[in-house]
Amino acid sequence: MRLFPILAASVLAATALAGCEKQTRAPFEAGVCMHVIEQPDGTLKFNPVERNVPSMELCAASLEGMRIRFMRLGSPTRELTGAYQGKFIFVEKEGIYLGDTYEGARFMSLVRTGDGRLAVPGAIRQVQ
Template identity: 75%
Template structure:
């Protein structure tokens, strides 16, 4: 009875140990540099500097959003774009802008799109119920 439980616990512990050893992709930390992240054919990431002397992550996100819009106007089928700023990843998506400390890890919402497509802080715009 104890043996199957012990084996199951051992297998689970080995799986957790292997997943902890998996190397996470980190963004470069260059002060004030906003990067566009592109995926190479071999699935590695390439960090292309877009703008230097960027004062904040929000400014970098705005730069990436402008880049995304220009790509869409040129006919690009991609609706999302990934960038990085000072060691953090910026994910510009259809729903808004998300931030993350690693490429494959958790993402946290930073800005949401309003009804007309602009970006705003979540909860900043309140909807008035129809009367």
Template identity: 75%
Template sequence: MRRQILTAVIVTTAALALSACEKQITAPFEKGVCFHVATNKDKTLRFNPVARNVETMEQCAATLEGMRIRFVRMGSPNRTLTGAYQGSFIFLEKEGIFLGQTYDGARFMSLVRTGDGRLAVPGAVRQAPPAQ
């Protein structure tokens, strides 16, 4: 009985160690290049340069947001878009823009959408107190 439990613990630990070693998908680091990230049919990622000589991540996000809006105006059903800038991923979602160091890892909010769809720094737009 003890040997079976010990074997199960060793197998579980080995499986967890191997899954932790799984290679994370990272963004390319090309100084000043803003990328659109597309998914290929085989589930690999393709990094298409959209703009060069981009100074900040916010400018890259704005470029990608303009691209997303143009896609929507042309009839695209996809309302989200993924980009990359200098080693970080930029995720344009319904709620706003999120940043992440890996494609599948944690995402952190950078900008939120206001009621009319514009982007703002979180907490910059104050809500009116409820009417009494």
């Protein structure tokens, strides 16, 4: 009988702590692909890169092109962050990751092939 109040208190405490975590969400603007820049004060600035983008994959491709152009200009930055319709897009060395929040979990969307191109995970089979 005494276990229930302890269990309920534990669940309530865990829920309260999860509510205290910072969870920055991306703005939802239909069809707008954005580049996200973290400011020195920790806030995020959302700059539109392209409008009327029909899918998240095309937004990720635009961000990848932007990353490559930055590198050609001598930028030391190898990773960048974008946003599309309420989701964050993280362009990293291993591939493209998606996340619901800036600080939260990220999920693999596209992986880099051996020559640096992006592909759907598992789409390219290795010949043995």
